[in-house]
Amino acid sequence: xxxxxxxxxxxxxxxxxxxxxxxxxxxxxxxxxxxxxxxxxxxxxxxxxxxxxxxxxxxxxxxxxxxxxxxxxxxxxxxxxxxxxxxxxxxxxxxxxxxxxxxxxxxxxxxxxxxxxxxxxxxxxxxxxxxxxxxxxxxxxxxxxxxxxxxxxxxxxxxxxxxxxxxxxxxxxxxxxxxxxxxxxxxxxxxxxxxxxxxxxxxxxxxxxxxxxxxxxxxxxxxxxxxxxxxxxxxxxxxxxxxxxxxxxxxxxxxxxxxxxxxxxxxxxxxxxxxxxxxxxxxxxxxxxxxxxxxxxxxxxxxxxxxxxxxxxxxxxxxxxxxxxxxxxxxxxxxxxxxxxxxxxxxxxxxxxxxxxxxxxxxxxxxxxxxxxxxxxxxxxxxxxxxxxxxxxxxxxxxxxxxxxxxxxxxxxxxxxxxxxxxxxxxxxxxxxxxxxxxxxxxxxxxxxxxxxxxxxxxxxxxxxxxxxxxxxxxxxxxxxxxxxxxxxxxxxxxxxxxxxxxxxxxxxxxxxxxxxxxxxxxxxxxxxxxxxxxxxxxxxxxxxxxxxxxxxxxxxxxxxxxxxxxxxxxxxxxxxxxxxx
Ligand code: CA
Numbered sequence: 001x002x003x004x005x006x007x008x009x010x011x012x013x014x015x016x017x018x019x020x021x022x023x024x025x026x027x028x029x030x031x032x033x034x035x036x037x038x039x040x041x042x043x044x045x046x047x048x049x050x051x052x053x054x055x056x057x058x059x060x061x062x063x064x065x066x067x068x069x070x071x072x073x074x075x076x077x078x079x080x081x082x083x084x085x086x087x088x089x090x091x092x093x094x095x096x097x098x099x100x101x102x103x104x105x106x107x108x109x110x111x112x113x114x115x116x117x118x119x120x121x122x123x124x125x126x127x128x129x130x131x132x133x134x135x136x137x138x139x140x141x142x143x144x145x146x147x148x149x150x151x152x153x154x155x156x157x158x159x160x161x162x163x164x165x166x167x168x169x170x171x172x173x174x175x176x177x178x179x180x181x182x183x184x185x186x187x188x189x190x191x192x193x194x195x196x197x198x199x200x201x202x203x204x205x206x207x208x209x210x211x212x213x214x215x216x217x218x219x220x221x222x223x224x225x226x227x228x229x230x231x232x233x234x235x236x237x238x239x240x241x242x243x244x245x246x247x248x249x250x251x252x253x254x255x256x257x258x259x260x261x262x263x264x265x266x267x268x269x270x271x272x273x274x275x276x277x278x279x280x281x282x283x284x285x286x287x288x289x290x291x292x293x294x295x296x297x298x299x300x301x302x303x304x305x306x307x308x309x310x311x312x313x314x315x316x317x318x319x320x321x322x323x324x325x326x327x328x329x330x331x332x333x334x335x336x337x338x339x340x341x342x343x344x345x346x347x348x349x350x351x352x353x354x355x356x357x358x359x360x361x362x363x364x365x366x367x368x369x370x371x372x373x374x375x376x377x378x379x380x381x382x383x384x385x386x387x388x389x390x391x392x393x394x395x396x397x398x399x400x401x402x403x404x405x406x407x408x409x410x411x412x413x414x415x416x417x418x419x420x421x422x423x424x425x426x427x428x429x430x431x432x433x434x435x436x437x438x439x440x441x442x443x444x445x446x447x448x449x450x451x452x453x454x455x456x457x458x459x460x461x462x463x464x465x466x467x468x469x470x471x472x473x474x475x476x477x478x479x480x481x482x483x484x485x486x487x488x489x490x491x492x493x494x495x496x497x498x499x500x501x502x503x504x505x506x507x508x509x510x511x512x513x514x515x516x517x518x519x520x521x522x523x524x525x526x527x528x529x530x531x532x533x534x535x536x537x538x539x540x541x542x543x544x545x546x547x548x549x550x551x552x553x554x555x556x557x558x559x560x561x562x563x564x565x566x567x568x569x570x571x572x573x574x575x576x577x578x579x580x581x582x
Pocket of ligand 1: 194195319
């Protein structure tokens, strides 16, 4: 009798504990997020970043019946670029918006539950529009980064701030617009600001408290640290070797910002962060490879150390940020990662060692390199395609101008690609454009643009800039493409229903056949789409959602391209779709 009573007490205690935590997002849930069709728990629809859903109710036969279920406006006078991927959990959608705003919405009705808006100071310096790309979920918290370089954790139910931690000084050019990543129970984030001579880094925090656990700089010569519970820091090894690939002092303001955030593969236990341009843009000031700029870094979340690196563009001279997402997948029985780099090449690296397995162009025209040598892993440079040294000009003020493709806006930029294990293809939102670029003298000044370069973006073709491309990572072939007049700037979703969803600046959310690229459905959302779609199922229905709102870097820096997009209207809303009828 006594034993039974004890057992009943234990059972009751377990039951209370379970119900209290039922809504909490756990590490276990995040590790299996890519196969959970009922929720969207992380950016990338799983920390590997494949953006694949096995859902099939919406498929090549039924997609023509897709109709809006609800839409919600972000409201206010603030619009500009909306690059956010929504999250879905516990009956709520969490979505960030421009100007560091976040909303919780009833996922069934579209009713706003709460909203948080960061009071941004005057003088923030986001280089490329006031965007945010999404949040992370952990425990009962939803966590996002702000344009004044803070991380903010809010209670999922109430929207109340639980913790708020400063990343760095926005007056020095720091900001953060990427979606935070949860890896191994830690909150991993990067920094933006490569155009202002910040020093890139990856930071790990306790997601429940915001307390720093480790920091790993991404420029050689800078010291890494671990932190104890009281915030006392201990040296954790220098990044790289001082002056090995950076001469003199320039590494102290060396860029390599980690502005897009990272991915995490539970199978390798490694987090992958891409790094941006070395600063300044004028490459003649910093001869050498300039590690670890324009690279993929594999970091062990347990130690905060770089396990391997692969540099896509050594001694970058074109602002070819290598921040693009490293998406892990299985190929020929091997765990590998794919990356469509801003420099126009698609790379496949071993996910455990970084060894280069394949590299090929995913855009039609590349001027800066003839190819990538698979033996050495290095680009075969075209020397005359590097903008000239101003020191060699008559007045030492402007180096020779070169025409370069891709432009610095990239063969691909922030918009995430998707991988479908059914077709074996990556779906890459690519752009064809070039630039005139030249170098100028420059010296570092805190809070000022640190480029030493000038540029004008140019179109290459009359009929299109954007092209959604299905790419075979084994053969390196472009299997099909779907061209678009304006540059593509939104992400991609692919599904077990044989579909690829993506948005256009012209305002359409489109569904095309994953095997052939044939357009099967489109819907006009009222403003340009520069964000990635998601899908989930609830109550027997499959839903598809995307944020609409034109903006981002193109209208700011587009040069001649602006003529193709300056008629597009701003906006800010979430759209949710489901199948009409039975
Ligand atoms: Ca850059």
